[in-house]
Amino acid sequence: MTPNPTAPAIRIEAALDAAITRVSTAESPPQLASALRYAVFPGGARVRPKLCLAVAQACGDDHPAITEAAAAAIEFLHCASLVHDDLPCFDAAATRRGKPSLHMMFGEPLAVLTGDALIVLAFDGLARAGARAPRRLSGLLSALVRGVGMPTGIVAGQAWESEPFTPVETYHRAKTGALFVAATTAGALAAGADPTPWRAVGEQLGGAYQIADDLLDALSAPADCGKPTGQDVALQRPSLVRDLGVHGAYERLKACVASAVAAIPACDGAKGLADLVRAQAMRLTPQELARSAA
Amino acid sequence: MTPNPTAPAIRIEAALDAAITRVSTAESPPQLASALRYAVFPGGARVRPKLCLAVAQACGDDHPAITEAAAAAIEFLHCASLVHDDLPCFDAAATRRGKPSLHMMFGEPLAVLTGDALIVLAFDGLARAGARAPRRLSGLLSALVRGVGMPTGIVAGQAWESEPFTPVETYHRAKTGALFVAATTAGALAAGADPTPWRAVGEQLGGAYQIADDLLDALSAPADCGKPTGQDVALQRPSLVRDLGVHGAYERLKACVASAVAAIPACDGAKGLADLVRAQAMRLTPQELARSAA
Numbered sequence: 001m002t003p004n005p006t007a008p009a010i011r012i013e014a015a016l017d018a019a020i021t022r023v024s025t026a027e028s029p030p031q032l033a034s035a036l037r038y039a040v041f042p043g044g045a046r047v048r049p050k051l052c053l054a055v056a057q058a059c060g061d062d063h064p065a066i067t068e069a070a071a072a073a074i075e076f077l078h079c080a081s082l083v084h085d086d087l088p089c090f091d092a093a094a095t096r097r098g099k100p101s102l103h104m105m106f107g108e109p110l111a112v113l114t115g116d117a118l119i120v121l122a123f124d125g126l127a128r129a130g131a132r133a134p135r136r137l138s139g140l141l142s143a144l145v146r147g148v149g150m151p152t153g154i155v156a157g158q159a160w161e162s163e164p165f166t167p168v169e170t171y172h173r174a175k176t177g178a179l180f181v182a183a184t185t186a187g188a189l190a191a192g193a194d195p196t197p198w199r200a201v202g203e204q205l206g207g208a209y210q211i212a213d214d215l216l217d218a219l220s221a222p223a224d225c226g227k228p229t230g231q232d233v234a235l236q237r238p239s240l241v242r243d244l245g246v247h248g249a250y251e252r253l254k255a256c257v258a259s260a261v262a263a264i265p266a267c268d269g270a271k272g273l274a275d276l277v278r279a280q281a282m283r284l285t286p287q288e289l290a291r292s293a294a
Numbered sequence: 295m296t297p298n299p300t301a302p303a304i305r306i307e308a309a310l311d312a313a314i315t316r317v318s319t320a321e322s323p324p325q326l327a328s329a330l331r332y333a334v335f336p337g338g339a340r341v342r343p344k345l346c347l348a349v350a351q352a353c354g355d356d357h358p359a360i361t362e363a364a365a366a367a368i369e370f371l372h373c374a375s376l377v378h379d380d381l382p383c384f385d386a387a388a389t390r391r392g393k394p395s396l397h398m399m400f401g402e403p404l405a406v407l408t409g410d411a412l413i414v415l416a417f418d419g420l421a422r423a424g425a426r427a428p429r430r431l432s433g434l435l436s437a438l439v440r441g442v443g444m445p446t447g448i449v450a451g452q453a454w455e456s457e458p459f460t461p462v463e464t465y466h467r468a469k470t471g472a473l474f475v476a477a478t479t480a481g482a483l484a485a486g487a488d489p490t491p492w493r494a495v496g497e498q499l500g501g502a503y504q505i506a507d508d509l510l511d512a513l514s515a516p517a518d519c520g521k522p523t524g525q526d527v528a529l530q531r532p533s534l535v536r537d538l539g540v541h542g543a544y545e546r547l548k549a550c551v552a553s554a555v556a557a558i559p560a561c562d563g564a565k566g567l568a569d570l571v572r573a574q575a576m577r578l579t580p581q582e583l584a585r586s587a588a
Contacts, residue, residue, distance in 0.1 A: 023443065023444035024445065027445050027450075028444055028446075029454045031453065031457060032456075033444070080410075089406065090406075107456065109452075109456050112406065113456075116378065117450075119414065120449065121443060121444065123417045124439040137428060138428060138431060141418075141420075145418040148410075148414050149418055150326065150327070150330065150414070153414070159323035159403075160323045162323070162326075162403050162407075
């Protein structure tokens with residue numbers, strides 16, 4: 001029997017729910033409490049927290065509460081970035097995950113505040129869980145900070161869209177790759193393992209995911225992915241599909257997934273993790289491409 | 295000779311500058327790096343970080359790096375809230391600290407991202423300094439989180455402005471008081487002291503500051519305080535001046551300051567701290583009131 005037989009998806013949903021429930025008290029402003037829940041549930045694929053949890057499991061997962069706090073923190077930071085990205089001053093997206101985007105539902109002020117509150121909630125959960133594993137806390141926090149903040153996290157990635165010249169690799173690494181690196185390294189750190197070998201796994205997966213996202217944006221109808229598509233061209237954002245073409249981009253995606261799998265260090269959970277990586281990568285591929293690649 | 299003879303103001307400015315310089319690298323998006331600096335320098339009165347540092351000094355300040363990280367974190371969170379509060383969807387303020395507000399200077403996207411990046415930077419600095427004092431880190435983080443997040447921190451306070459009914463005490467405690475409580479309790483925690491007796495000091499000072507802010511808003515010309523005034527009436531926000539009148543509000547302010555001073559627990563730095571509190575409270579009072587009260 002493994003130490004944590006509960007299915008990863010259940011652990012993640014429970015951790016997210018518990019964190020939001022904890023901060024939704026009689027003293028909370030009711031709409032912000034509702035908006036927090038709206039931003040997080042129902043979720044997307046939960047790719048990043050699943051990856052975080054899978055790495056922690058591969059490294060022993062000896063402190064489940066801190067693993068779950070790390071996985072939840074990664075997802076909260078991701079949801080925060082989605083809510084702020086959808087704002088009228090950025091993508092002005094009317095839908096997200098198949099329903100009205102948060103600012104369409106709750107208004108722009110609560111959308112700004114929801115993103116802020118989700119960032120804080122990410123650190124909140126880690127601080128609480130970390131009280132019983134203080135020597136892991138600083139490293140975990142730093143892994144999260146690198147994934148989301150300046151100079152190379154999501155916020156920096158988003159800020160490159162306001163620059164007259166955007167270096168495409170730096171932009172993608174920050175906007176997408178950084179949180180994947182945070183997910184793998186935080187998974188290792190939560191289990192008390194050395195995060196160093198897990199960086200490359202996150203980097204390659206982030207690269208694969210960014211290409212999959214560009215492909216989805218270029219090829220899908222909005223109904224298939226629950227948000228507006230064709231945005232990269234419309235907003236003149238760098239896109240590997242534009243640079244390499246559909247076929248070239250898909251070849252690059254497959255190479256990234258292979259590199260990610262090859263980078264997984266020897267550990268008990270290596271095979272399961274490799275399977276998860278391949279399954280997630282396929283799931284993100286537009287159906288047309290998945291079929292042509294079958 | 296005291297262990298930290300450097301003047302508090304110098305320690306605070308140096309800590310803020312070092313943190314921003316550290317995340318402004320060759321890889322940073324240049325405008326976001328500039329915007330971070332613009333949001334933080336030149337500063338206002340730095341009331342909250344000075345309070346944090348003064349409490350830490352009163353408690354021994356045996357780990358100056360973590361004290362400075364805590365004080366800087368408090369100020370970064372405060373600056374983040376100012377940048378987001380000034381956005382068009384909230385106060386739509388064109389000026390702040392006597393210069394164009396951040397979104398007027400850098401545009402709305404970078405203003406949203408600057409607030410986000412400042413929140414992350416607050417936790418970043420603590421995580422770094424906390425690596426060498428791991429047993430203080432979790433408590434410090436939780437003190438910050440309570441000051442800024444849900445259910446009763448700044449973000450919650452701001453969210454009450456979107457509610458049809460706003461309980462005025464809850465709103466003020468969250469929007470203003472919470473970060474003062476974070477400042478006093480984080481100061482104690484940074485020095486390894488029990489934060490409990492310091493909560494009341496922060497609460498009373500937060501109350502005093504809120505009244506001072508309401509008085510400034512009601513009585514000053516914009517040129518005197520570097521931001522638009524008359525906003526409470528214009529935006530129909532709760533205000534103690536509206537509820538109690540100018541005289542009543544000023545009496546309440548003085549009572550809060552007296553309660554804050556009375557709540558300072560016995561410690562070496564008690565007298566210096568009481569002097570600081572009184573000086574800061576006077577500084578925040580509109581000149582007209584200060585003169586009439588002299």
